[in-house]
Amino acid sequence: MRFLCLDCDYITVGLPKCGSCLSDNTQQVSAIHPTRKCKCGCGSNVNFNEKKGKYSEYLMGHNKGNLGKGNGGAIINEKGYRKLRVDGKYQFEHRMVMEVFLGRKLTQDEQVHHVNGDRLDNRIENLQLFPNAKAHSKLCYDVHQNHAMNKSMIT
Numbered sequence: 001m002r003f004l005c006l007d008c009d010y011i012t013v014g015l016p017k018c019g020s021c022l023s024d025n026t027q028q029v030s031a032i033h034p035t036r037k038c039k040c041g042c043g044s045n046v047n048f049n050e051k052k053g054k055y056s057e058y059l060m061g062h063n064k065g066n067l068g069k070g071n072g073g074a075i076i077n078e079k080g081y082r083k084l085r086v087d088g089k090y091q092f093e094h095r096m097v098m099e100v101f102l103g104r105k106l107t108q109d110e111q112v113h114h115v116n117g118d119r120l121d122n123r124i125e126n127l128q129l130f131p132n133a134k135a136h137s138k139l140c141y142d143v144h145q146n147h148a149m150n151k152s153m154i155t
Contacts, residue, residue, distance in 0.1 A: 009054045080119040094122045111136040
């Protein structure tokens with residue numbers, strides 16, 4: 001039996017408890033996966049990634065055409081980040097916002113984190129700078145562990 005977590009869209013096989021976030025908020029699904037819509041609001045169905053056990057957030061390249069017309073070349077990539085065209089190259093908007101705030105270019109190692117998890121919310125108060133991917137990953141791991149522990153204490 002397969003179970004879809006209604007909190008994080010992870011598919012778990014066997015037990016009705018999410019294998020990703022440990023939530024009990026799951027629903028049994030058939031071998032044919034229920035459909036999910038693209039986050040850009042276009043209404044198209046996104047693909048289920050068997051390897052990752054969850055749905056893609058966006059159709060790859062699907063929303064580039066929708067956003068690239070008449071808006072100065074802004075796109076949303078397949079991972080949900082907005083990129084802006086500057087001098088003929090696409091750059092991540094959240095990194096550009098942080099660079100303007102700091103008054104300098106970011107190093108290649110520096111990571112910009114979206115505090116509320118919304119990759120399109122590029123307000124400076126929603127962005128947090130990390131010196132490298134390891135420090136950023138540690139925060140994300142700690143937050144995930146705390147979330148899972150809090151949920152297990154409630155139930």
